[in-house]
């Protein structure tokens with residue numbers, strides 16, 4: 001028998017992630033790659049030999065956060081010059097060499113298309129004693145295929161059956177189905193930093209999902225910047241759409257719930273809505289950002305639809321998928337947004353009755369069309385006021401629309417102990433009783449008294465109280481079931 005391989009030297013990795021779910025997934029994949037090479041995670045940068053920041057450029061604030069973290073870490077590096085520092089992701093692609101000018105203590109700068117090379121880059125930086133820069137081609141820097149090739153896929157098979165941390169809980173996983181974006185909304189940096197839209201082959205997606213379900217994952221969220229524009233051309237005349245993917249994934253035994261984000265309004269086709277209606281594992285929840293309720297603003301944003309078209313889509317969604325929850329994103333204070341045009345966003349929120357909305361103050365991004373062509377002419381305090389007003393409008397709707405849930409039974413996919421209950425369970429009551437949390441199929445958060453063994457299972461819960469963001473309930477047992485009737489229908 002041959003001797004067992006000597007254990008790999010342990011290296012400690014600290015990673016901080018900002019930005020969207022794509023980044024959360026990217027960080028997870030980077031961690032899983034580095035773990036397979038002997039790195040161990042630490043949550044203390046002071047203990048780490050390698051410190052990585054996975055960055056976002058969508059708004060100035062996200063960049064400021066990372067540049068100030070890099071400023072703080074400078075002192076650590078001065079005391080411990082062996083520590084490797086890496087800046088990954090969207091800001092790495094956008095700022096490239098500028099990062100090294102502003103923060104010369106950085107060892108690796110790697111764009112979102114280069115994440116498969118992080119460990120090689122870290123080693124090269126050490127070996128050569130100088131920083132390594134790895135970025136993809138700019139959108140106009142080559143032929144379409146060359147640009148595409150410079151954003152190679154970074155969705156490996158996530159290794160053998162070894163479980164890796166993969167998001168909020170061991171029962172939930174993100175799976176990328178699409179990279180990049182081709183919409184070019186005028187305010188948005190994403191198409192330039194994430195590259196051209198590419199759909200992953202359905203076979204690979206299903207295989208990845210099958211492996212995750214085999215490792216205990218019960219809920220999969222499919223990711224794409226415009227996830228419902230997903231198309232994969234098999235090259236033999238067949239095309240797979242998102243609805244086809246959902247149907248294929250639905251067949252996986254053990255999978256309990258399927259979600260997908262983010263949707264683009266114009267691509268909300270009937271086949272997709274029917275799939276959400278007909279597939280019981282599909283979450284009855286659609287995130288379809290409107291961005292504005294004013295045609296003139298939508299036009300300047302180059303969102304490609306009118307408010308009427310958005311309204312028509314909402315009507316079709318509600319008609320096709322009863323009980324569905326829709327959420328949205330809005331930008332307030334975009335160039336040229338008057339009080340009147342802002343008022344139209346308020347009206348859109350009122351009549352659409354979104355489950356929730358994410359509201360952002362416009363932040364000009366260098367290199368985007370809006371920044372080149374329009375004045376950022378809405379003062380910061382006006383942006384702030386509009387943000388507050390729109391949020392208040394949305395919050396009132398959240399509360400009103402949660403109220404009818406009181407007395408109803410909902411089916412909850414249990415995620416784990418609530419934040420208040422903590423991870424460790426020291427505060428659990430007799431028999432392991434503790435506060436648990438999960439979500440309904442329409443993505444509403446439910447908090448109830450239960451125990452940790454329920455995590456990863458579907459449970460009926462009767463709602464007893466609500467706030468704007470949470471339903472509070474108790475687990476429905478056969479003895480405590482309310483008399484059947486429309487109110488008791490599982491939602």
Ligand code: SAH
Pocket residue numbers: 058059187188189190224225226262263289291329330331360361362363364365
């Ligand atoms: N692909 C998704 C999400 C893109 S980024 C989509 O198309 O909806 C997430 C959100 O950030 C966007 O929906 C938009 O509301 C906001 N956003 C993007 N660029 C922004 C900018 N320059 N300033 C403020 N908010 C922005």
Ligand code: SF4
Pocket residue numbers: 181182183184185188189190191225226264
């Ligand atoms: Fe940005 Fe628009 Fe693409 Fe969304 S659809 S990522 S907002 S360009």
Ligand code: F3S
Pocket residue numbers: 018019020021022023055056057058089090189190193194
């Ligand atoms: Fe930010 Fe990049 Fe996501 S810019 S929002 S991390 S795609």
